[in-house]
Amino acid sequence: MSGIDLKRFHRTFFEESFEGLDAMEAALLRLDPAAADAETINSIFRAAHSIKGGAGTFGFTDVARFTHVLETLLDAVRAGKHQLTVEDVDCLLRSSDMVRGLLKAAQDETPADNVSADALAAELSQRLAGPQAAASVAAPAAASAAASSAGWQVLFEPKPELFLSGNDPLRILRELQSLGDCEVRCRETQLPTLAEADAERCYLAWELSVRAAVKRERIAELFAWVDEECRLEITPLAAAAPAPEAKPAAPAAAAPAAPAAPAAPAAGTNVTPMAVARKPGEGADAKSDAAASIRVATGKIDAMINLVGELVITQAMLQQLANRLDPVHNEALLQGLSLLDRNTRMLQEAVMSTRMLxxxxxxxxxxxxxxxxxxxxxxxxxxxxxxxxxxxxxxxxxxxxxxxxxxxxxxxxxxxxxxxxxxxxxxxxxxxxxxxxxxxxxxxxxxxxxxxxxxxxxxxxxxxxxxxxxxxxxxxxxxxxxxxxxxxxxxxxxxxxxxxxxxxxxxxxxxxxxxxxxxxxxxxxxxxxxxxxxxxLTLAILDGMSVAIGDEVYIIPLSAVIESMQPHENQVKTIAGQSTVLRVRNDYLPLVDLRDLFGLSGERRNPCEAIVVIIEAEGRKVALQIDELVGQQQVVIKSLDRNYRRVRGVSGATILGDGRVSLILDVAAIVRLFGQAMAA
CATH class of the missing domain: 3.30.565.10 (Histidine kinase-like ATPase, C-terminal domain)
Structure with missing residues (x-):
């Protein structure tokens, strides 16, 4: 076990812990202290429990120590020993912020604010020891205090499937020995013959006598990760009866059952927290849900989207070449390209959906x-x-x-x-x-x-x-x-x-x-x-309308297009000999010639001989004068700022099927520019 680098599992732990904190905070915000819902309380407890267990596994002691105090209060609430108040909820919300800060410090490998954490932990302990809680737990606390002075007798009997969840009994036994004088006796009554043994099943059990002045909760904490995968009995040492059939053995005596343990950290990181958070009877569903999702780095998804974008451009190039072919002699090829077009669009939609949240x-x-x-x-x-x-x-x-x-x-x-x-x-x-x-x-x-x-x-x-x-x-x-x-x-x-x-x-x-x-x-x-x-909806691909001005092709986002038309002479008006407007159903819209806007060469056409596309943004409409409607197509957005410089009235660029670069119009900027001029 010492040869495994646990740091490779840190990223998953932090991601799951921050998600657990978000869930905890959301549950606390919808919690009504006067009528606390049991399932909401349990969900908050499970989030804290998972964070504490993971922090202990990876050695983040600051996180584990604080969340242990937090978990203790939540456990008392869950057991009905402490009645929640509005002040308790405020304190728990501040505690979730504190856990977030401790996790961030552990993630960034910077010093944690232990002074504030200890002060808040003390406040949590004081709330737990309030008058109502003190009365309800006085007897158990007294018994625990008396027993902790002598020690504890522990029966630890794992289920055969323990190794499959990635847990290692030897680690728990070593932790128990670190508490003080610990006598370990191994039960081998279920051990099969060598030929029948399965290296992935646990056949051993242990009886331990821990002679240390610790509380029962400290002993139980070490078994938190396996509490649903074992039979565990913790009794005061003085009341425990000896087990004559058990023979003494050092922790290393469990070595024959340990071959499956090398995979423990990897599995433990992912499987155990979900097992702890699972409600009774939900095992199959929880496993299927876990298997149905996978964490993927954002960079990999972005790279995949870029490749799909290039595929869309390539498909457009092939389609443009195919338009020149004789449909009779190239029927099979054209059918194949049609199928490619459909599959490319479906692939693009599927890939884009992976980046949707x-x-x-x-x-x-x-x-x-x-x-x-x-x-x-x-x-x-x-x-x-x-x-x-x-x-x-x-x-x-x-x-x-x-x-x-x-x-x-x-x-x-x-x-x-x-x-x-x-x-x-x-x-x-x-x-x-x-x-x-x-x-x-x-x-x-x-x-x-x-x-x-x-x-x-x-x-x-x-x-x-x-x-x-x-x-x-x-x-x-x-x-x-x-x-x-x-x-x-x-x-x-x-x-x-x-x-x-x-x-x-x-x-x-x-x-x-x-x-x-x-x-x-x-x-x-x-x-x-x-x-x-x-x-x-996305910044990667959009549906656009291709329009031509002379030899240049521009893309207008299809979502901004209201309609296109060829105006009549009585619809075009000139204001003060300068601005031109277009009357459309009693509305007067600024008429913008894209040839003038982008300073293109060529003779300006009469609006009545051109095509007008009406666009809308920010509640205003503008009519754009163009030479020709080319068609509709999906385009891959490329940043013009990053590859060239900012251009007025342009939001980006794309590559057409013939390899030419086409500019994508910034509809909102054009509407603001000419809409304000019209208002003035």
């Missing part, structure tokens, strides 16, 4: 944030999560977290009123904050909705005028509300340490736009505010 990965952090911040602000807030199972690309998930956090903090600090203000306004004393996610076409919509005081239009206009921003009293509400995204803009009377509606909002908008998304605001004074974020 549920929005709950972001939403799950807000119950804790809302709970803590509402308490700090002295407000009562009810958080509602809707559509948390909606899936989104992992890259987008990671980058949307900070903007959402800022918006939630703003809603809590400046959007929702205090309890007194709400009651005076005839509202419910508890404010409502809603996070909603839903799919819409090729986008995902995320809304942050509060029923607070709303935005003050006049105050925003006054502040904009004070800062020299373009502000017209006749502006629409949507345009006025967009002013708060200006750098440094804030209508707050004083800046708080929590937030300031407007302070940092420019960063929120910039981060969302960097993802190819947009953000919109709507509000009704006294009724609340809604922030709508529209994001692309």
């Amino acid at each position: 549920q929005v709950d990965a972001v939403f799950s952090r807000f119950p804790r944030l809302v709970r803590d911040l509402a308490g700090k602000l002295g407000k009562q807030v009810r958080l509602q999560l809707i559509g948390e199972n909606t899936e989104l690309d992992k890259t987008v998930i990671e980058k949307i977290s900070d903007p959402l956090t800022h918006l939630v903090r703003n809603s809590l600090d400046h959007g929702l009123e205090s309890t007194e203000e709400r009651l005076a306004a005839g509202k419910d004393s508890t404010g409502q904050l809603t996070l909603r996610a839903a799919h819409q076409g090729g986008h995902i919509l995320i809304e942050v909705i509060d029923d607070g005081r709303g935005l003050n239009r006049q105050r925003i206009l006054a502040k904009a005028a004070e800062r020299g921003l373009p502000a017209d009293p006749n502006m629409s509400d949507a345009d006025v509300f967009q002013l708060i995204f200006a750098p440094g803009f804030s209508t707050a009377a004083e800046v708080t340490e929590v937030s300031g509606r407007g302070v940092g909002m420019d960063v929120v908008k910039r981060n969302i736009q960097a993802l190819g998304g947009s953000v919109e605001l709507s509000s009704e004074q006294g009724r609340g505010t809604t922030v709508l974020i529209r994001l692309p």
Whole structure:
């Protein structure tokens, strides 16, 4: 066993431990101390138990020592010996933060904050020793104290399948010997003949006399990983009866049954925590669930997605060549290419789905944030999560977290009123904050909705005028509300340490736009505010419409296209001899010639002889004048910033079937540029 490097299992341990902490925190947040659900308590206990056991296995003593105290309190709650209070839940939430910090220190190999950990552990112990708990466990505690002075008699009888879970009895025996004077007797009554022996089954049992002044819990802790895979009896040494048939033997006497042990750390890391967390009767389901998933490094998935992207480009090249072939003489080849096209699309969708995560990965952090911040602000807030199972690309998930956090903090600090203000306004004393996610076409919509005081239009206009921003009293509400995204803009009377509606909002908008998304605001004074974020489902591949201007081909994201048309003369109007607009069903839209936008050579065509594509973003529409519609196709997005430089009106590039580079239009940027010009 000493030759195995346990460090290779650390990554899995930390990943599972952080996931366990997330589950523990979520369970604590939904826990009602007045009517604690037994299964919720058990799930919290199992998370702490698994972290403690893993930390002990890998030698992270700081983590193991603190989680042992945490587990002791949870075990008392689970056994009905301690009644939970609101203060206990607060303490447990702080304890989960402490475990997270200790795990991070162990992961980064930096010193842990043991002073704070010891102080919090002492608080946990004091809560356990409260008046109610002291009365219920007085007798057992006294008996345990008396017995611990003499020692303990331990019967350890593993099940034959113990080795299959990766556990090593010798390690446990050595740990027991480290507690003090320990006498070990090995039972060999079940040992078969050599010919019948199976190296992967355990046939031995042990009786141990531990003469050390330790508590019973300290002995039981060493068997935590195998408590469901053995018969274990721990009795005070004075009351134990000797076993005459057992003959003395050193721990090394178990060597004949140890050949299966070399695989122990690998299996123990993955199998044992799930075995501990499993409910009775769920063994088969838990095993099948574990076997149905596998951890894969993000880099491997990204590499696979890049290869699929190249495959899509290659398939497009073959399809373009195939269009030149005679369909009669090349029928079989064309059928094969058609099948390749279908399978390529299915492969692409399957691979892309591996990088899709549920929005709950972001939403799950807000119950804790809302709970803590509402308490700090002295407000009562009810958080509602809707559509948390909606899936989104992992890259987008990671980058949307900070903007959402800022918006939630703003809603809590400046959007929702205090309890007194709400009651005076005839509202419910508890404010409502809603996070909603839903799919819409090729986008995902995320809304942050509060029923607070709303935005003050006049105050925003006054502040904009004070800062020299373009502000017209006749502006629409949507345009006025967009002013708060200006750098440094804030209508707050004083800046708080929590937030300031407007302070940092420019960063929120910039981060969302960097993802190819947009953000919109709507509000009704006294009724609340809604922030709508529209994001692309993925940043890797999109469905696009190919359009031509002269010899150049551009890609317009299909999700932004409303319609295409050839306008009549009476639909095209010129304003002040400069700007051109297109009238579509009584709406006047800015008409943008892409030839002028990108400075392309060639003669500008009359709009009535060209094709117009109407696009929409951020609630505004713009008409793009092009020469020709080429078709629809899936394109692989390549970063133009990384490979060249930022170009106005362009969000990326792709490679066409003939090998040419085609630019992907930034619809939101074009709409903002010409929509604002139209408004001015």
